[in-house]
Amino acid sequence: MVGYDPYIKAIEDLLNHQKVITSGMKKEADRCRAAIGQAKAGNVVSLVSSGDAGVYGMAGLAMEMAAADNETIEMEVIPGVTAANSAAALMGAPLMLDSATISLSDLLVPWEMIVKRLEAVAVADLVVSLYNPRSKKRVMQLEEAVRIFSEQRPGTTPVGVATAVGDDTEHLILTDLDHLLDQEVGMRSIVIIGNTTTRIIDGRMVTPRGYYK
Amino acid sequence: MVGYDPYIKAIEDLLNHQKVITSGMKKEADRCRAAIGQAKAGNVVSLVSSGDAGVYGMAGLAMEMAAADNETIEMEVIPGVTAANSAAALMGAPLMLDSATISLSDLLVPWEMIVKRLEAVAVADLVVSLYNPRSKKRVMQLEEAVRIFSEQRPGTTPVGVATAVGDDTEHLILTDLDHLLDQEVGMRSIVIIGNTTTRIIDGRMVTPRGYYK
Numbered sequence: 001m002v003g004y005d006p007y008i009k010a011i012e013d014l015l016n017h018q019k020v021i022t023s024g025m026k027k028e029a030d031r032c033r034a035a036i037g038q039a040k041a042g043n044v045v046s047l048v049s050s051g052d053a054g055v056y057g058m059a060g061l062a063m064e065m066a067a068a069d070n071e072t073i074e075m076e077v078i079p080g081v082t083a084a085n086s087a088a089a090l091m092g093a094p095l096m097l098d099s100a101t102i103s104l105s106d107l108l109v110p111w112e113m114i115v116k117r118l119e120a121v122a123v124a125d126l127v128v129s130l131y132n133p134r135s136k137k138r139v140m141q142l143e144e145a146v147r148i149f150s151e152q153r154p155g156t157t158p159v160g161v162a163t164a165v166g167d168d169t170e171h172l173i174l175t176d177l178d179h180l181l182d183q184e185v186g187m188r189s190i191v192i193i194g195n196t197t198t199r200i201i202d203g204r205m206v207t208p209r210g211y212y213k
Numbered sequence: 214m215v216g217y218d219p220y221i222k223a224i225e226d227l228l229n230h231q232k233v234i235t236s237g238m239k240k241e242a243d244r245c246r247a248a249i250g251q252a253k254a255g256n257v258v259s260l261v262s263s264g265d266a267g268v269y270g271m272a273g274l275a276m277e278m279a280a281a282d283n284e285t286i287e288m289e290v291i292p293g294v295t296a297a298n299s300a301a302a303l304m305g306a307p308l309m310l311d312s313a314t315i316s317l318s319d320l321l322v323p324w325e326m327i328v329k330r331l332e333a334v335a336v337a338d339l340v341v342s343l344y345n346p347r348s349k350k351r352v353m354q355l356e357e358a359v360r361i362f363s364e365q366r367p368g369t370t371p372v373g374v375a376t377a378v379g380d381d382t383e384h385l386i387l388t389d390l391d392h393l394l395d396q397e398v399g400m401r402s403i404v405i406i407g408n409t410t411t412r413i414i415d416g417r418m419v420t421p422r423g424y425y426k
Binding site (some may be wrong): 007021052053054055056057059060061063064066067072075077078079080081082084086088089090092093094095096097098099100101102103107108113114116117119120121123124126200201202204206207208210 | 243255265266267268270272273274277279281285288289290291292293294295298299300302303305306307308310311312313314315316320321322326327329330332333334336337339340347414415417419420421422423
């Protein structure tokens with residue numbers, strides 16, 4: 001079992017005889033290297049991600065690194081519930097129809113490309129799930145996102161902020177575009193901005209299905 | 214338990230004493246109505262969707278219909294693995310970074326809006342997961358999507374087609390934009406079109422994570 005410390009702690013009661021290799025934040029490449037090394041040595045290895053390992057997770061990195069090492073390793077990706085979907089379930093049903101998923105972290109994608117994507121998605125009236133919306137050091141990106149969406153959608157557009165979903169500290173805020181920046185949004189939050197049809201129905205954020213008359 | 218016949222069949226071994234109400238295709242509103250009626254009568258009701266009930270599923274419709282009937286019903290959405298994520302896991306890791314999800318069915322969203330979304334997503338170099346890509350009667354939509362993406366991305370852009378994922382008849386095709394229309398794509402397929410960075414690594418479709426050097 002190879003994983004980020006808190007994720008391995010979260011599945012502790014599923015472990016018994018397995019060898020466990022953990023490491024801290026930003027050590028993704030180290031964990032992949034450890035997993036590949038163990039697999040090369042003939043072991044069956046589980047590389048643990050939170051959410052879905054194929055969405056801002058470890059799956060692609062493991063494949064890239066194995067190929068860079070000229071290692072052909074049998075791999076199976078076991079899909080999971082990605083953070084946008086668990087956040088959406090808490091909010092109501094904001095992702096009923098077409099949507100986009102964009103990370104506001106510019107560690108992996110240049111900021112200019114992220115802006116281009118936010119603008120395209122805003123114009124195309126897609127609901128958007130924002131991953132990594134804000135950290136202590138990184139606050140400008142969410143402000144920019146709000147500015148971009150406010151040019152295309154009313155300030156009353158419903159917005160959900162779900163933080164630490166599935167955890168003891170889980171909490172949900174339903175707000176709107178005009179008030180998003182006043183809310184507590186952090187590293188463990190997912191922000192979902194509705195489109196022009198999204199509304200609050202009985203306290204739930206819903207993007208209505210077109211066919212219901 | 215309320216659900217579409219094949220979904221209820223799929224979970225048969227989990228059922229014992231529950232009252233089961235099933236119905237056929239395109240009877241979504243009927244099933245929601247039945248579920249709301251049962252809840253009103255004081256029963257705990259499970260309304261079963263495949264994938265994630267909040268993504269082109271039943272969650273939003275149930276909320277809309279309950280509100281339209283002025284019924285305040287306690288509801289919990291249990292998130293699931295949506296079809297794009299299980300399809301992606303089979304292909305490799307095409308959804309590692311930003312992406313969009315668009316249904317090519319114009320039953321719920323006007324075709325002009327779908328075209329606008331496809332164009333925006335193509336220009337913004339987002340990976341896209343296409344739901345309901347083609348049916349026997351509806352073939353023009355996928356042709357149009359291929360035309361739109363081919364204007365922005367090379368014909369060699371990797372494309373995955375995953376059909377009947379999780380079923381006995383599950384199958385996967387890895388192809389490219391130039392050859393997508395020659396493939397078997399149907400009602401139970403998810404099509405994922407890569408962006409300009411997506412590539413085939415060791416037989417897997419991967420959108421590389423930027424941070425791996």
